[in-house]
Amino acid sequence: MATSENKLAFGGGWGYDPAPESTDHIDIKSxxxxxxxxxxxxxxxxxxxxxxxxxxxxxxxxxxxxxxxxxxxxxxxxxxxxxxxxxxxxxxxxxxxxxxxxxxxxxxxxxxxxxxxxxxxxxxxxxxxxxxxxxxxxxxxxxxxxxxxxxxxxxxxxxxxxxxxxxxxxxxxxxxxxxxxxxxxxxxxxxxxxxxxxxxxxxxxxxxxxxxxxxxxxxxxxxxxxxxxxxxxxxxxxxxxxxxxxxxxxxxxxxxxxxxxxxxxxxxxGGKAANIIFADAAIDQAVEGIVNGIFFNQGHVCCAGSRLFVQESVADEVIAKLKDRMETLIVGDPLDKNTDIGAINSTMQLNKIQSYLKIGQAEGGDMHQSSCRVPKKGYWCRPTIFTGVSQSSRVVQEEIFGPVLAIQTFRKYDEALTKANNTPYGLSGGIWTDKGSKIFNMTQKIRAGVVWANTFNKFDPTSPFGGYxxxxxxxxxxxxxxxxxxxxxxx
Amino acid sequence: MSADRIAVAKTYKIYIGGKFLRSESGRYFTLKDKKNNVIANICRSSRKDFRNSVVAARGAQLSWAGASAYLHGQILYRIAEILEGRREQFVAELVLQGIALRTAEKEVNQSIDRLIYYAGWSDKYQQVFSAVNPVSSSHFNFSVLEPTGVVAIISPDDSNLLGLVSNIAAAIVGGNACIVLASETKPLCAVSFAEVLHASDVPDGVVNILTGFRSELTEFFASHMDVNAIIYCDGGKAAAKTIQVLAADNIKRVIARNRVDWSGDAASPYLIRDTQEVKTTWHPIGT
Missing domain, CATH: 3.40.605.10 (Aldehyde Dehydrogenase; Chain A, domain 1)
Known part of the structure; x- marks a missing residue:
């Protein structure tokens, strides 16, 4: 776990200068x-x-x-x-x-x-x-x-x-x-x-x-x-x-x-992919995988890892590291090369995401968002996680299509699998562990068309994509x- | 008919979760021969029978899928062995239902051979249809087939044994569990085939066989939310539309098998592939 000594002061002293891509050569007709x-x-x-x-x-x-x-x-x-x-x-x-x-x-x-x-x-x-x-x-x-x-x-x-x-x-x-x-x-x-x-x-x-x-x-x-x-x-x-x-x-x-x-x-x-972190995973890599799984493309991804399952013994550590990492994510101008999370695609989609934030809280979920500032104009949603949610929560069951992650914990292997498969969707899934036999067992048993092991949200023309x-x-x-x-x- | 012994007539039952049951509804219909003699009372299965079958199939599917390809092959082979041993009975039943002896013998032979054919595919179709994908990034990436899950099958009315056997074999050799509606006009062999399955180490619930009215049961087969795929044989246009509309409620895979030449076309790994899903797995390559 990061300690106060080795933790970087992300809170303000490490800002980036703007690095916007020029639009000079772009021809958009009226x-x-x-x-x-x-x-x-x-x-x-x-x-x-x-x-x-x-x-x-x-x-x-x-x-x-x-x-x-x-x-x-x-x-x-x-x-x-x-x-x-x-x-x-x-x-x-x-x-x-x-x-x-x-x-x-x-x-x-x-x-x-x-x-x-x-x-x-x-x-x-x-x-x-x-x-x-x-x-x-x-x-x-x-x-x-x-x-x-x-x-x-x-x-x-x-x-x-x-x-x-x-x-x-x-x-x-x-x-x-x-x-x-x-x-x-x-x-x-x-x-x-x-x-x-x-x-x-x-x-x-x-x-x-x-x-x-x-x-x-x-x-x-x-x-x-x-x-x-x-x-x-x-x-x-x-x-x-x-x-x-x-x-x-x-x-x-x-x-x-x-x-x-x-x-x-x-x-x-649609999808509502489970991203499963076992205690024997490389935790820092897994945290990167969680971030890539849910915040990639503002979470506008049908195969997004929108349900996180963390083994109980490492849950506190993973969530703390995830929160730290969320603080470093830059939300803003899509044309800036430093930007991690751009604009929500439309006002309609923003409204939908915001309604789920309300639903998640009303259901008793504990919502946490990064503290970043977002521009005044435009459509934005700060990276968001929910803890304290259950299998029946709507933020766990329904596809939000935004940068919103629902986190649950598990103790045993079978529990993770049962929870992961407890959805009408079956597009993708993720699993993080250093144990090869567990990878092969889990990737076979997740009922989904694409499974990423120790990685997430990778695509290639040669690689078939689609859902169960x-x-x-x-x-x-x-x-x-x-x-x-x-x-x-x-x- | 010999006067000194009365034959023991068989009760034709439906087969759910490895048990031979009467319809929970208590309903039946009477099957008669050309001379209007009663052959048997056949269970007229209900929606509840179908739902019970789905529960049985779902309960059996995962462990069946988890059995080795070798075991799938051996069990299908075993079904063929048992069917071979009881071929006279099946020929007699086909004849009883109005099929000429020669034709009946041919159909039984082909059904046995069809089982051997699919037994052989058990550990081969995966090799034919899977792939290692040469992605550009530093990952190992492969795609394999996995069973779609619980498959509802409305089997053909005319090809009451060979069609039935082909549909079942292609579905279960790939690790699916199924619920099958037998031919309505010629249901005898389906029930006897359930007895063959029962004697062949096919785990309970992997194959469930119902008899009854197609017009009544089709919508239940198509609409059940815990069925992953529906195969229907020789449905008319209106029935096909009904099935497709209802199947969409849970995005079922809909497989139409119309005017199939069961003696030829139905021996194909592409029938296995119909109820398989492609799963792609990624893992980084690194140190």
């Missing part, structure tokens, strides 16, 4: 149309909505609001491209187009990073080091699969599905677009993608990249808008496959609305992610 059939076009009904910087509440641009008519145009363009050039193209040639997208994204990485942070509120360090490089890597990885699909499904042939309708969330805007578009294209499908309402800008930038890469018109169409545009995609009879990432409630609605159709679907939904139980259906990433975009037949 208005964005819809990207349909290779062109940026006006929405049929002429409606646009503001997209704002959640850190300043300033308007960044205006974005087209797609109606069902626009979605219909996009689906028809995608169908024509599927029947036409894209469907007829040799897989190896398709592959080269996808590689091109990856390369152009790498070239424009800095621009993408800054816009991602401006529009979504995430720290520039994260956009720069995680979101954007992983997005490019995702295209690069799947590009190579295009002409090798026969090796992915032993004893089967793999054929494309047709038009994929894809709906993505606001927490990793460009990365989620890449997770959706790259495998769809590699498998020979065409795409209609709808970004989230609050984070459309990097998707429109991606549209520029796709146009610059020379993809045939209609292969990728990007329609911006709110829930109605998403519903129009799901309900469109010309869509062969729906891929959705978002909340379990919306996922459930989509699964119901697809009932009775022949449309395929994959759903990547109510956290979704299907996988994205890796060889297993191809499955979502092909139909298998007898050889």
């Amino acid at each position: 208005r964005y149309g819809l990207f349909i059939n290779g062109d940026f076009v006006k929405p049929e009904k002429g409606k646009y909505f503001d997209t704002i910087n959640p850190a300043t509440e300033d308007k960044l641009s205006r974005v087209a609001e797609a109606s069902a008519v626009d979605v219909d145009k996009a689906v028809k363009a995608a169908r024509a491209a599927y029947r036409g050039p894209w469907g007829r193209m040799k897989p190896a040639e398709r592959s080269k187009y996808i590689y091109r997208i990856a390369r152009i994204m790498q070239e424009r990485a800095r621009e993408f990073s800054i816009i991602e942070s401006l529009d979504g509120g995430k720290p520039i360090r994260e956009s720069r080091d995680i979101d954007i490089p992983l997005s490019a890597a995702h295209f690069f990885y799947y590009a190579g699969w295009a002409d090798k699909l026969e090796y992915a499904f032993p004893g089967r042939t793999a054929k494309s599905l047709g038009v994929a309708g894809q709906i993505i969330p606001w927490n990793f805007p460009l990365l989620m677009a890449s997770w959706k578009i790259a495998p769809a294209l590699a498998c020979g499908n065409t795409v209609v993608l709808k970004p989230a309402e609050t984070t459309s800008l990097t998707a429109m930038k991606l549209a520029e990249v796709i146009a610059d890469a020379g993809l045939p018109p209609g292969v990728v169409n990007i329609v911006t808008g709110a829930g109605a545009a998403g519903a129009a995609i799901v309900d469109h009879p010309g869509v062969d496959k729906v891929a959705f990432t978002g909340s379990t409630n919306i996922g459930r609605m989509i699964q119901k609305s697809l009932a009775g159709t022949n449309k395929r679907y994959t759903l990547e939904l 139980k109510e956290s979704g259906v299907g996988r994205e990433g890796g060889l297993h992610g191809l499955d979502a975009y092909v139909k298998l037949g007898a050889k």
